[in-house]
Amino acid sequence: MEFDGIKNKFGFGCMRLKMVDEKVDYAEFAKMIDLFMDNGFTYFDTARVYLGGQSETALRDCLVKRYPRSSFTLTDKLSDSCWSEEKDIRPLFESQLESLGTDYLDFYLFHAMSAPRYEKYQREHAFEVVQQLKKEGKIKHIGMSFHDQPEVLDKILSEQPCIEVVQIQFNYLDIDNPHVRSMGCYDVCVKHHKPVIVMEPIKGGTLVNLPDEALDVLKECGKGSPASYALRYVGSHDQIFMILSGMGTREQMLDNISTMKDFVPFGEKEFTAVKKVNEILTKAHTIPCTSCHYCTPGCPMQIPIPEIFAIRNNETLFHVWSPKKDYEMLTMDKSKASACIACGQCEGICPQQLEIISLLKEIAEKYE
Numbered sequence: 001m002e003f004d005g006i007k008n009k010f011g012f013g014c015m016r017l018k019m020v021d022e023k024v025d026y027a028e029f030a031k032m033i034d035l036f037m038d039n040g041f042t043y044f045d046t047a048r049v050y051l052g053g054q055s056e057t058a059l060r061d062c063l064v065k066r067y068p069r070s071s072f073t074l075t076d077k078l079s080d081s082c083w084s085e086e087k088d089i090r091p092l093f094e095s096q097l098e099s100l101g102t103d104y105l106d107f108y109l110f111h112a113m114s115a116p117r118y119e120k121y122q123r124e125h126a127f128e129v130v131q132q133l134k135k136e137g138k139i140k141h142i143g144m145s146f147h148d149q150p151e152v153l154d155k156i157l158s159e160q161p162c163i164e165v166v167q168i169q170f171n172y173l174d175i176d177n178p179h180v181r182s183m184g185c186y187d188v189c190v191k192h193h194k195p196v197i198v199m200e201p202i203k204g205g206t207l208v209n210l211p212d213e214a215l216d217v218l219k220e221c222g223k224g225s226p227a228s229y230a231l232r233y234v235g236s237h238d239q240i241f242m243i244l245s246g247m248g249t250r251e252q253m254l255d256n257i258s259t260m261k262d263f264v265p266f267g268e269k270e271f272t273a274v275k276k277v278n279e280i281l282t283k284a285h286t287i288p289c290t291s292c293h294y295c296t297p298g299c300p301m302q303i304p305i306p307e308i309f310a311i312r313n314n315e316t317l318f319h320v321w322s323p324k325k326d327y328e329m330l331t332m333d334k335s336k337a338s339a340c341i342a343c344g345q346c347e348g349i350c351p352q353q354l355e356i357i358s359l360l361k362e363i364a365e366k367y368e
């Protein structure tokens with residue numbers, strides 16, 4: 001499971017970068033990249049749809065222009081919402097290379113693959129186009145990020161041998177989550193001998209912001225931050241060759257680096273502890289939103305869906321005394337949950353398959 005130039009299994013997911021006035025904070029991003037590279041980490045993950053295209057261009061200016069191309073690994077994706085027909089794929093890919101300022105990608109992934117998307121990708125010969133790009137030397141390895149059930153993954157991997165790596169959502173809270181089935185997907189990758197890239201190891205921050213009862217379990221188990229437990233859990237599975245963390249601050253990065261630099265796999269004690277934390281969080285009935293923001297650009301009412309869910313989850317987990325006030329502050333200059341017109345765009349794209357329309361309705365009734 002070795003790929004050229006990849007020396008360790010920790011990658012920088014560039015989808016939650018620090019923003020200032022709706023623009024990526026370049027100075028901060030460059031400092032984070034330097035910190036990351038200085039510590040021997042070299043894998044960067046992006047997509048055209050991250051931060052409205054700014055993730056790609058920020059990587060060009062803060063990474064590609066500042067470091068020799070051979071010193072880092074760059075992964076980008078073919079996102080479904082960016083193309084309609086076969087003829088769109090090559091120009092999209094070329095524009096991604098241009099945005100990144102490079103003439104090749106180390107990995108190119110079919111993004112957020114699911115059963116309906118697989119139909120489109122087959123119909124429009126996306127697998128053939130991407131294999132041709134690989135033959136031309138513009139892509140070193142082909143992969144797929146995946147959001148569906150293990151049975152669908154098994155079918156795709158059986159039919160598409162060109163896929164060399166699979167990116168799945170894997171963390172100790174989603175192991176048996178019926179919408180995600182992390183362990184089922186992982187087992188399919190093992191069956192097909194595909195190295196696994198992990199996204200959402202801390203489930204969009206959920207496994208960092210733990211309630212006291214869960215924090216006590218981890219404290220009793222030993223030292224280390226909640227994030228360190230989440231990363232060590234993931235890294236303790238043999239088929240995983242890369243763990244992506246969507247770090248937004250240097251503080252988060254330092255914490256993650258301290259875990260991943262001298263990696264210590266879980267023993268039985270730690271596996272038992274995170275199982276207990278899983279039970280506590282599952283019992284709390286939070287909304288399993290990962291704050292990926294896939295749903296927001298296409299919302300005709302511009303509803304800040306993940307931020308609204310975060311307020312509701314904070315109330316559930318931490319019993320904050322002012323959720324209505326937080327909600328009023330958030331929606332002072334943004335649309336409220338009640339503005340939803342039930343168009344369904346968000347539900348069609350949500351990788352967690354959340355029933356966003358009814359959740360927003362409940363929240364509107366509660367907070368408005």
Ligand code: SF4
Nearest residue numbers: 299340341343344346
């Ligand atoms: S269903 Fe509601 S929240 Fe979702 S995209 Fe449509 S208007 Fe926005």
Ligand code: SF4
Nearest residue numbers: 289290292293295350
């Ligand atoms: S509701 Fe779904 S698509 Fe929107 S941010 Fe949450 S997980 Fe992502």
